[in-house]
Amino acid sequence: MGLGRLMVTLKSKIRSLKILKKPDxxxxxxxxxxxxxxxxxxxxxxxxxxxxxxxxxxxxxxAF
Structure with missing residues (x-):
């Protein structure tokens, strides 16, 4: 169960980094x-x- 929670946490952090990424x-x-x-x-x-x-x-x- 701990591994699943870790994966969810990592995925959410990666998503937040993608959102915060500034354009080039x-x-x-x-x-x-x-x-x-x-x-x-x-x-x-x-x-x-x-x-x-x-x-x-x-x-x-x-037609106005």
Missing amino acids: YDKVEKSESMRMEIRSRKARKLIEETLKVADSPKPKAF
Whole structure:
């Protein structure tokens, strides 16, 4: 019975070490230019979708 308890303890310690392991890379902070680029991409995508709906021959009904 003592061996089983030891195995459970070791397994739980190994799991906790895996959880606490830090990633092997540093997180890159977004600069202001990166944020602007992300916003402009989202804006371009939204404009493209809007123009696609506006140019489609289907009725112009929006579901808000």
